[in-house]
Amino acid sequence: MKKYLSFFRLRFTMGLQYRAAALAGIATQFFWGAMEILVFRAFYSADAGNFPMEFSAMVSYVWLQQAFLAFFSVWMLENEIFDTIMNGNIAYELCRPIDIYNMWFSRSIANRISRAVLRCFPILIIAALLPEPYGMSLPADIMHFIIFLITLILGLAVMVAFCMLIYVITFFTISPNGVRAILTSATEFLSGAIIPLPFFPRSIQRVLESLPFAAMQNVPLRIYSGNLTGAEMTWAVILQVFWLMVLVTGGKMLCAHAVRRATVQGG
C-alpha cells in the first residue's frame, strides 16, 4: 500500500510542476463543458417536451463528466503497459513477486485518481458558482451522494478493468493500434461520453444500459443528478458489481494466458 501511496505522491507532484499545463487543462475542460451545455440548451428550447432529463440534471451530468474526465476516458491508456506487452518484457515481470494484473490495475487506478484530483476541484467549484440553470446543483440528499461516491469508484474500477482487457487483447492481435482505436471510440460512444444514454431511443437505451460500458460514467453521473433512482438505481449498482467481477476475472485469465505465451516464445 505504501508503495502505491508514494507512487501517487510522485505523480501528483509531477502534475503540480507543470502549472501552466494544469491551468490550461482546467480551462479547456471548462470550455468543453460550457459548449456542451449550450448545445443541450438549444435542443431544450427547440423541444423541451422531448428532453429526456431534467435540464439541471443534464447540466450536472456534463460538469461531473468534465471534472472526472481522467476517470472515464478510455483513451487515457498507459503506453508503458502496452510496451511491456508488445516487446515481450511481460515475461520478465513474471520474475517479480507481485501479481502482474494487480500491479497494473492498482497503478492505473492511482494514475487516474492523481490526474483527476488536480483538475476536478477547480472545475466543480466554478461550476457550482455558475448562475442557474448553468451551475451544478447539489444531489437530492446525503444518501444519494454517498451512493454516488461508491458508484464513482466502482465506475472507475470497471473502466480500468476494461482497459486491462484492451491491453491484454492487443497482445493477441496483429494490429494493436487499429484494435485500440476501434475499442476506444466504440467505448466512448456506448458509455455515454458523447451523448448521455437517456438521449438514445428507448429500445437502444435498454440494451446499452445492460452492457458493461454503461457501468462506467453513466451510473454515478446519473445518480448524482437524480436521473437514476429507486429500483433502477439498485439494479444499475448490481450490474456495476457484476461487470466488474466479469471483467476482472476475464482479464486475469487472458493475462495469465498472455504471460504463458510470452514465456513459451522465449520473451
Place this chain on the structure above:
Amino acid sequence: MLNKMIRAIKLYKHYISINIRSMMQYKASFFATVIGQFLVSFNVFLGIFVMFRRFNSVSGFTYSEVMLCYSIVLLEYTLAEMYARGFDTFSGMVRTGSFDRVLLRPRSEILQVLGNKFELTRIGRLMQAVVMFVYGITQSNVDWSVFRVITVVFMLIGGTMLFTGIFLIYAAICFFTLEGLEFMNILTNGAVEYGKYPISVYGKRMLQFTTFVIPYALVQYYPLMYILGRKSSPAYIFLPLLASLFLIPCYLLWRFGVRHYKSSGS
C-alpha cells in the same frame, strides 16, 4: 518571383513524396491511424444522428442542414490539418531542436515546416466529410445557384486558411512555452467538434466572439445562412474570403516567435 514560386512548389512536392514514402514503411500503423482518426469524427456524426432521432430541429436548423454545416467545417479542418500538420506537431520540433536544422537551410522556415509533415492519415476523415457533404447538399432543399456554389467554394478556401492560421498561432506559441498548449485544443479540436452546429446555436455572445475575434462564423454561420436562403445580401458570399485575412496577424506572430527563438536559442 514566379521562378521562386515554381521552385518552392517543386520542393514542396518533393517533401510530400518523401513523407508518403516514409509513411508506407509502416503500413499497419498508417491504416490504424486512418481508422482511428475516422472514428473520432464518426462518433461526432453519431452524436448528431442520435440527437436528431429525438428532435426535429435545433435553432431552426434541420438534420440535413446540420450535416451540410458539419461536413463543410470538417472538410476545412481536415484539409488544413493534412497540409499544415507540421505546425500542429511543431512543439516536437522545438523540443528536439530540429527547428535548428530548419534555420540552417536556405529556404523559408514556413515552407520547411509544412514540408516536414504531410498527414495523409486524415484521408478517412476526409472521405467521411465528403459523404456527409453530398448528403447535406442533396437533402437540404438548397436552391442551388452559381452564387451559392461559389459561396461553398469560398467557405472551403477561407475555412482552410483560417484553420491554417490557428495552427500557425499554435506553432508560434511553441517558441515561447511548451507548457499549457492543451489550451489551444479549444481553437482547433474544439472548433471542429462544436462547429458541427451553426454557431448561432451557442447563443449571441459566441456568435459575436466568432465574428470579431476568431472569425469562425465568417466561414461557417453567415455563408451558410446565405446558402440556405435565409440571408440575401451578396456580401455574405465574400465573408469567408475576409476570414483569410486572419492569416496576417498569425503570420506576424510567427515572425515574432522566430525572432524570439533566435535570441533565446531554445
Place this chain on the structure above:
Amino acid sequence: MITMENVCKSYKVAKRNAGFLEACKALFSREYEEIHALDNVSFTIRDGEMVGYIGPNGAGKSSTIKILSGILTPDSGTCLIDGRVPWKDRIRHVKEIGVVFGQRSQLWWDVPVIDSFELLKDIYSIPEQVYRSNLEELTDLLNLGELLRSPARQLSLGQRMRCEIAASLLHSPKILFLDEPTIGLDAVSKLAVRDFIKKQNETHGTTVILTTHDMQDIEALTNRIILIGKGRILMDGTINDIKQNDLTIDETVAQLYRSYEI
C-alpha cells in the same frame, strides 16, 4: 574569413526545485537565474584554417557554433563571416556553410539515404552537375556505396555519421562546423571520419571548426586550439604551446581545465 568581436550572450533560466512543497510554491511564483553563456568572446579564423574549439560541457561551445551558423542572435558584439552577419542574412549565409551535429540527425529516418540527398539537392538548389560530381566524390571518399540505398534508421552510428557528413557537404560549403562528430563511434569509423575531414580541408580548402571532447580528434586534425570556459576564451594557441612531454594529450587538457578552474 570569420571574425568575432566582443560577443556576449546570456540566458534566463527558470529554477525548478525538487520536492512536493516546492512544486506547490512554483505554482504561484518562479525564480529566474541569469546565465552568461558567452562573455566578450573574440577571435579570428582565416580561410582554410582548421580549428579545434574545446571546453567542458556548458562552457559556451554550442552557443558559439549557433551564433556562427546564424541560428542565435547575440546580445552584443559583432560577427562577420565573409562579409555577412550570420543571423541577419540567414538564407545567404547558410548556403555557404555545412553543419554536422554528432547527436542529431539531418537525414530522413525512414527513407533510403540517397532520397534524403536528393531532397537536399532541391533544398539547396544544387545544380545537377555539381550534385553529381560531389556525390560521386563523397561516396568514394566516405565509402558510402551500399549505405545510400538503406534507410537511415538501419545504419550503425558510424555509417550514419559518414552519411551525415556527406549530407552537409553536398552543396560545397566553404565552412564546415562539426559538433562532436566522433561521439560514440567505433575506432574504425573514427579514423575514417578524421581522415576524410583532413582531406576535405586539404583538397577543397574548406574551413573547419570542430568541437569535441575527444582530444585524439584535436591531435589528429588541428594545430590551433581555442579553449573556452565559463563563456570566456581562455586560450588561443597551438597544441605545442600546451603540450608537455611527459603527459598525454588528455592529461594535458585535464590539467589545463584544472589550472583555469573550469
